[in-house]
Amino acid sequence: MANGYFQFKQFTVHQQHCAMKVGTDGTLLGAWALATEGSCRIFDIGTGTGLIALMMAQRYPKAQVTAIDIDDGAVRQAKENVSASPFADRINVMKADVLTFKEEEKYDSIVCNPPFFEDSLICPDPQRTEARHTVSLDYRQLMEATFRLLKDDGRFSLIIPFDCRERLESEAHLRGFFLSRVCSIQTTPLKTPKRYMIEFTKQPVSEVITENGILCISPYERSPWYQQLTNEFYIR
Numbered sequence: 700m701a702n703g704y705f706q707f708k709q710f711t712v713h714q715q716h717c718a719m720k721v722g723t724d725g726t727l728l729g730a731w732a733l734a735t736e737g738s739c740r741i742f743d744i745g746t747g748t749g750l751i752a753l754m755m756a757q758r759y760p761k762a763q764v765t766a767i768d769i770d771d772g773a774v775r776q777a778k779e780n781v782s783a784s785p786f787a788d789r790i791n792v793m794k795a796d797v798l799t800f801k802e803e804e805k806y807d808s809i810v811c812n813p814p815f816f817e818d819s820l821i822c823p824d825p826q827r828t829e830a831r832h833t834v835s836l837d838y839r840q841l842m843e844a845t846f847r848l849l850k851d852d853g854r855f856s857l858i859i860p861f862d863c864r865e866r867l868e869s870e871a872h873l874r875g876f877f878l879s880r881v882c883s884i885q886t887t888p889l890k891t892p893k894r895y896m897i898e899f900t901k902q903p904v905s906e907v908i909t910e911n912g913i914l915c916i917s918p919y920e921r922s923p924w925y926q927q928l929t930n931e932f933y934i935r
Contacts, residue, residue, distance in 0.1 A: 737761050740762070740808075744845070747776075756789050809854070809855045813859070860893070879900045879904045882909070
């Protein structure tokens with residue numbers, strides 16, 4: 700996925716201007732996150748290449764998607780990818796900081812593949828540092844912003860490293876969120892989980908939906924779960 704572009708079934712994602720390239724995390728979240736069927740408003744925080752915004756627009760044909768990023772290169776790249784896609788009239792890409800972003804109408808679904816290396820060494824590349832570290836956006840700030848922008852019956856979905864769940868959920872609960880769906884991700888059946896995909900709502904749920912996803916059942920062979928999840932997007 701480190702090439703200049705990545706070809707999906709219905710759109711192409713170029714990535715030469717972005718610090719963070721197309722990766723499995725973004726693809727997983729774009730295929731897993733839920734929105735309201737029919738006309739709805741979707742918000743993608745830290746859009747990067749625009750991958751998740753494009754995936755959500757494909758999955759929800761009546762949705763209007765707003766995608767923001769604070770990096771000039773990412774915004775330019777996402778705009779180019781969106782303009783060349785079949786969903787250009789339904790995705791609005793803009794340079795904006797979620798901490799100061801204001802919108803009169805709230806969103807039905809918010810998605811985010813956030814910066815997450817809070818405790819690791821800072822990369823010498825400033826663009827990559829901003830994309831990968833919580834230098835400009837930590838979990839507390841993210842939860843405050845999304846709670847403000849999400850409708851009362853909306854969903855907030857994100858993907859995080861496995862060892863960040865306790866910290867994330869603590870901040871979410873302090874802001875007033877409730878856990879509604881959780882999916883742990885293993886690369887192979889014998890390895891420990893590496894990621895969580897998590898969904899929060901503003902309303903309590905009677906039962907939290909949990910699942911476990913395995914990416915590969917053997918080297919270079921995608922699992923049935925992964926194939927089914929990404930079937931609308933991967934060419935093969």
